[in-house]
Amino acid sequence: MQSTPTAPTALAALRRRAAPAVAAVLTVAAGLSVRSVLDGDVAKYAGDALYALLIFWLVLVVAPRTRGWVAAAVACAVSVGVELFQLTGIPAELGAHSVLARLVLGTTFNAPDLPFYAVGALLGWALHGLAGRSRRQFRGRSARR
Known part of the structure; x- marks a missing residue:
């Protein structure tokens, strides 16, 4: 028989998901802003990094106890x-019929995009680590009071 989570457990799970969910929304906003403020290669590659960063946050929303390096590797x-997948032509075909598919899957393969995905994933790992360190320091200070 499966037990249901208690209210404090459910609340703790919700708290663990809240920060990466907010970070995901902010990342989408940053991605939209980058495209409206910058242009050319800077905007494109910043968008690639933000795409991977968004996936990093979404991994933590779905599985909040995931270690940062694992979330970065998955992203x-x-x-x-x-x-x-863009090499197959399927994303381009789907993108011709759907803006959402074009945004999520892209349309054409571009090898220079690849390192910027690593940059975005590593940025997520670093931000996640900094946030964890800040939480631990805050807890330490409030416990001493």
């Missing part, structure tokens, strides 16, 4: 996988 692998 990088998914991003590279989507880029390689």
Whole structure:
């Protein structure tokens, strides 16, 4: 028989998901802003890094106890996988009929995008680590009071 989570457990799970969910929304906003403020290669590659960063946060929303380096590896692998999937032509076909498919899957393979996915995933790992360190320091200070 499966037990249901208690209210404090459910609340703790919700708290663990809240920060990466907010970070995901902010990442989408940053991605939209980058495209409206910058242009050319800077905007394109910043968008690639933000795409991987978004996937990093979504991994933590779905599985909040995931270690940062694992979330970064998954984000990088998914991003590279989507880029390689573009070689099949399927994303371009889907993108011709759907803006959402074009935004999520892209349309054409571009090898220079690949390192920027790693940059975004590593940025997520670093931000996640800094946030964890800040939480631990805050807890330490409030426990001493």
